[in-house]
Amino acid sequence: MKRSSSHRLVSHGRIAAAGCIVLLMLVAGVWSSWNTAHHVVLSKGREHGTMTVTGCGETACAGSYVPDRDSPQRARVTIVKSVAAEKGDRFPVVVKPGTGEVVRTGTAGFLHAWVPFGGALLLSALLIAGGLRMPRAAWGTAAAGAALLTATFLAL
Structure with missing residues (x-):
């Protein structure tokens, strides 16, 4: 069955909107983390x-x-x-x-500084899976976020 042009437009719009939101969430996570992390990384x-x-x-x-x-x-x-x-x-x-x-500072301080980014990774994984329909990338993103948060919990 052939898709109509309006269906394709809605599909591309959904992908673009979800991609922009994912990008915004990840940039916000890095920005929030960098506020503290730059003191540790560039010490x-x-x-x-x-x-x-x-x-x-x-x-x-x-x-x-x-x-x-x-x-x-x-x-x-x-x-x-x-x-x-x-x-x-x-x-x-x-x-x-x-x-x-x-x-x-140290490993615990470094990991603790990046906690907001770990949360952003977990939240963006939901949009990657649902909005972008990329389940493998979503699982990888969620695993990276969960690993960062778990490592922080264990280090502190």
Whole structure:
């Protein structure tokens, strides 16, 4: 049976719309992750040290900071509250330039910074499967997102 031109137009429109939404979701995930990840990935020349959590509030945890050899001393630093930060925890950090806020470094910090991108991968897999009708690509995208989130959970 031959398809009508209107049916083909609707089909191509659906594919284009779903592709644009998938692309938008993935770009938003990378953008959101890069806000924190660039401090971890491009940490050369920044202040490095170790943070010991002394207490947590609603949105942030605060603690003492012991700098590495070339970093200046700071009395207190803060980090965005995470399920993995509890009183007494110690972990390596890098200081955001011009602030007293730190970001966790190392493998756990790297993976934690990319959590929004992992969520975007999982959500976009649904659109890839349903909107673009590409089940193999959707399974691969979902597996990559799930692997990133699982690795982050295990690392923290």
